[in-house]
Amino acid sequence: MEVRGVKCDVRSRWRAFALLALLCTSHFALYTSPTFAQGIRDRIRGNRDKTTSVNEAQASELTLTITQVEVRPIQVWVRTAGTGEGQVLRAFVPNDDARFIKPDQRVRAFPPEHRSSMFQARVTQVTPGPERAQVIVTLVAPGLKGSSRYVLEIVTEHGDLLSVPNEAIIETGDKRVVYVQGSDGSYAPRDVELGVQGELFTEVVKGLMPGEQVVTFGSFFIDADHKLKGL
Amino acid sequence: MRNLIRRNTVAGFVAAATLATMAVGLEAQGVKISDPTSVVMIVNRDSNDIAFMDIKTHKMVGSVFLGNNVNPHMVMMSPDGRYVVTGGTRANKAYIIDTKTLQLVKTIPVDIAPEHLAFSPDSRWYYQGNPDGDSISVIDMQSLSKIKTIPGFVEPLNVTFLPDGSKAYVGNYGAHWVGVVDVRRHELIKKIQIAEVPGVAKLDPAKYLGEIHGINIAMPSPDGKYLYAADGTLGVVGVIDPREDTVIKHIRVGKDPWRIYMGHDGKYAITPNNGDQTISIIDLKTNTVAATLEAGPNMTGVNFAAGKAFVISSTSGFVYVYDMNSLKPAGRIKMGTNIQLETATTDTKEEKLYLAESTNHQVLIIDAKTEAVERVGNVGLYPWGTHIMDSKDNYCH
Numbered sequence: 352m353e354v355r356g357v358k359c360d361v362r363s364r365w366r367a368f369a370l371l372a373l374l375c376t377s378h379f380a381l382y383t384s385p386t387f388a389q390g391i392r393d394r395i396r397g398n399r400d401k402t403t404s405v406n407e408a409q410a411s412e413l414t415l416t417i418t419q420v421e422v423r424p425i426q427v428w429v430r431t432a433g434t435g436e437g438q439v440l441r442a443f444v445p446n447d448d449a450r451f452i453k454p455d456q457r458v459r460a461f462p463p464e465h466r467s468s469m470f471q472a473r474v475t476q477v478t479p480g481p482e483r484a485q486v487i488v489t490l491v492a493p494g495l496k497g498s499s500r501y502v503l504e505i506v507t508e509h510g511d512l513l514s515v516p517n518e519a520i521i522e523t524g525d526k527r528v529v530y531v532q533g534s535d536g537s538y539a540p541r542d543v544e545l546g547v548q549g550e551l552f553t554e555v556v557k558g559l560m561p562g563e564q565v566v567t568f569g570s571f572f573i574d575a576d577h578k579l580k581g582l
Numbered sequence: 583m584r585n586l587i588r589r590n591t592v593a594g595f596v597a598a599a600t601l602a603t604m605a606v607g608l609e610a611q612g613v614k615i616s617d618p619t620s621v622v623m624i625v626n627r628d629s630n631d632i633a634f635m636d637i638k639t640h641k642m643v644g645s646v647f648l649g650n651n652v653n654p655h656m657v658m659m660s661p662d663g664r665y666v667v668t669g670g671t672r673a674n675k676a677y678i679i680d681t682k683t684l685q686l687v688k689t690i691p692v693d694i695a696p697e698h699l700a701f702s703p704d705s706r707w708y709y710q711g712n713p714d715g716d717s718i719s720v721i722d723m724q725s726l727s728k729i730k731t732i733p734g735f736v737e738p739l740n741v742t743f744l745p746d747g748s749k750a751y752v753g754n755y756g757a758h759w760v761g762v763v764d765v766r767r768h769e770l771i772k773k774i775q776i777a778e779v780p781g782v783a784k785l786d787p788a789k790y791l792g793e794i795h796g797i798n799i800a801m802p803s804p805d806g807k808y809l810y811a812a813d814g815t816l817g818v819v820g821v822i823d824p825r826e827d828t829v830i831k832h833i834r835v836g837k838d839p840w841r842i843y844m845g846h847d848g849k850y851a852i853t854p855n856n857g858d859q860t861i862s863i864i865d866l867k868t869n870t871v872a873a874t875l876e877a878g879p880n881m882t883g884v885n886f887a888a889g890k891a892f893v894i895s896s897t898s899g900f901v902y903v904y905d906m907n908s909l910k911p912a913g914r915i916k917m918g919t920n921i922q923l924e925t926a927t928t929d930t931k932e933e934k935l936y937l938a939e940s941t942n943h944q945v946l947i948i949d950a951k952t953e954a955v956e957r958v959g960n961v962g963l964y965p966w967g968t969h970i971m972d973s974k975d976n977y978c979h
Contacts, residue, residue, distance in 0.1 A: 418725040426662055457619060465848055466745040466806030471930040471972045492931045516724035551724055567725050
């Protein structure tokens with residue numbers, strides 16, 4: 352038997368068969384390995400860590416700050432417009448917001464003409480309605496002469512809740528993600544379910560435990576780095 | 583019978599223990615101030631503490647010791663009422679106190695000799711001025727940590743934020759310019775020269791080339807449209823348009839104006855001029871001096887209440903009073919002899935002034951209407967300044 356000018360006897364045919372089998376086996380192993388299953392691009396880019404590391408110099412440049420997940424009071428400032436004569440002002444707020452408004456709560460009142468002057472006020476009465484509640488607010492001192500309209504910020508307390516700073520939360524599509532610091536100093540994204548959104552802090556219903564450390568200022572950069580690496 | 587007595591005794595013990603536990607529970611909660619608007623804060627420079635006085639009863643509620651050789655300078659409450667902060671001038675640190683429990687929750691190293699400070703309107707940022715470090719330390723009130731030090735100032739004394747919180751303006755007492763800080767990036771983006779040193783500087787080098795009494799504060803007008811900055815050495819007030827960050831007008835006032843104070847009704851502002859012991863009343867509509875009136879030496883502050891302006895003359899022991907309707911002097915109140923008056927705050931009802939008097943370690947409460955004075959002693963050592971949440975007259979010297 353002659354194959355392309357090479358003489359083949361039975362022994363050499365057996366050797367060729369053995370070589371072919373060996374090649375097939377090694378290729379099968381290669382194609383079924385986890386590295387290959389990730390795709391050629393992934394194999395070329397190497398096996399990467401799923402977390403993002405930031406060294407001290409980078410952290411300083413990014414002004415990276417870390418905050419503990421903990422139970423803390425959450426304030427929501429309900430913003431509305433109030434009108435009235437003298438020190439008594441009347442405002443309307445949606446019932447959802449009105450649930451947390453109670454007499455004697457603190458109110459910050461700003462006349463539109465005086466943007467940098469704040470007048471202190473208190474909630475004196477809350478009357479629920481079918482859709483909106485009427486809130487009566489009384490200024491602590493006489494207001495601005497000639498001004499009958501005020502922008503009101505009613506400071507409502509929602510109690511002590513497990514929370515993270517608002518800036519720690521990154522919205523990606525319909526998901527809410529925070530970056531959690533690992534014990535080795537790396538940062539990994541974590542999906543979270545959120546509750547009450549306050550002025551500075553947002554309640555975390557699911558996804559984080561008290562005592563965990565999350566990235567606040569600088570989370571955007573961590574997220575960008577994470578995405579650039581395609582993690 | 584004995585069993586019954588024993589049972590009753592046991593029940594009594596249980597009840598007593600329960601009550602004791604409840605009491606301990608309440609104590610453990612440690613709520614000392616439930617309403618942040620109900621107290622006057624007092625900075626005690628030499629006892630190194632912040633003391634709290636109930637506005638209604640004038641009784642001391644408590645105090646927070648900061649540490650030895652701290653020398654707190656100015657105190658302020660965050661707009662959300664959650665924290666009280668102060669800068670320790672000798673310790674080079676910022677101190678953060680929980681308002682409810684009066685616990686010192688954080689001590690943050692800042693730059694050299696921190697004095698005056700300000701909060702962004704949303705409570706998010708606490709800017710601490712460091713006059714000897716020529717910098718501003720930016721403290722994040724979410725993580726309670728310093729995230730940046732903004733360099734490039736010259737003896738920065740006071741910081742003011744625009745109502746929308748987008749920019750902060752820094753008065754440089756060692757220069758003739760106001761620094762504009764982009765609050766988003768916490769960067770000094772512009773220097774607004776209030777006025778040029780005149781060409782006659784060569785003729786009077788002691789005045790113009792000596793130690794500069796520059797700009798203490800850039801104060802926003804109540805309508806937020808303009809900022810006003812008085813320059814001590816140059817004796818002028820520059821009116822800044824924050825849209826362009828340029829000076830649109832110069833108003834010449836008396837000699838060596840300490841700083842500018844805004845009236846609450848938006849009509850007038852006052853500069854106490856320590857160089858010639860006068861005050862200049864500026865009409866904010868026309869940006870002109872409406873009146874120049876005699877005052878006292880070493881003026882450290884101006885408060886407004888009951889249609890009057892109260893000007894503190896620190897070394898004379900007098901508070902000078904002016905009628906803000908007629909723009910005429912309305913007498914003076916003698917606070918004492920051989921005393922040192924510091925600064926005062928006005929309550930939100932605009933009825934009373936709370937003036938710190940350091941020599942006798944007391945706070946003098948002035949009824950703005952009747953001008954009667956009540957003295958509250960033993961507030962701490964060397965009270966340096968007072969502060970009430972949301973007061974329109976919260977300042978320091």
